[in-house]
């Protein structure tokens with residue numbers, strides 16, 4: 001770690017205020033080029049600590065930048081991991097206030113809920129599938145706090161991987177019999193198809209992203225708890241949304257989910 005405790009706390013406050021007040025900031029590595037990976041995750045952890053202290057509840061975890069399409073769109077090469085708290089969750093069919101966000105984008109996600117915790121090292125696709133209780137289709141709304149959605153990997157990790165809202169579909173489907181690699185994903189905005197993909201776009205198999213998260217947490221002595229939602233990462237590029245837009249996602253075998261922006 002190259003930053004002091006005080007710098008970490010100051011950057012956490014800086015990024016969380018940008019989120020809560022819906023204004024953008026310049027990327028933090030511009031001012032702290034010496035920042036390392038542990039510093040980036042420490043800033044993210046401090047943002048979570050601030051939210052928990054305010055009474056928010058941790059409800060899930062997410063993997064980000066797990067598909068080629070996303071890595072290419074954002075110009076990074078490595079996945080990142082973040083957290084989801086209660087107020088990020090929007091009910092299926094619910095409305096999202098654009099005024100609370102900076103420059104939201106939507107992406108199609110395959111969500112996992114585990115029946116028992118898993119902890120790395122050594123987790124793989126099989127470990128995840130054996131522990132999976134059910135899967136759900138999800139729309140994630142990402143909203144980087146960085147100007148023009150431009151960042152490097154350390155800056156985006158500190159910013160909780162652009163997390164802001166998510167909507168889960170109403171069907172909880174066991175994974176037995178589903179081949180998550182060939183699961184088709186169709187996302188529509190205002191009735192027009194804007195993104196198409198298949199599960200294999202996420203690291204060859206969406207469960208590989210969840211295994212990577214478990215291995216990442218294992219290094220920190222943490223695990224993926226049971227019963228928590230885990231988003232495995234956008235299957236396609238993210239698509240910008242504005243007031244008046246309605247987004248619908250269909251995932252083969254997992255049903256559909258929709259939300260609108262007001």
Ligand code: OOG
Pocket residue numbers: 062063064065066067070074107140142143144156161162163232233234235238
């Ligand atoms: C980073 C967050 C990416 C995903 O699923 O890839 C993410 C970003 O693109 O702003 O949530």
Ligand code: MG
Pocket residue numbers: 062063064065107109140142231233234
């Ligand atoms: Mg995502």
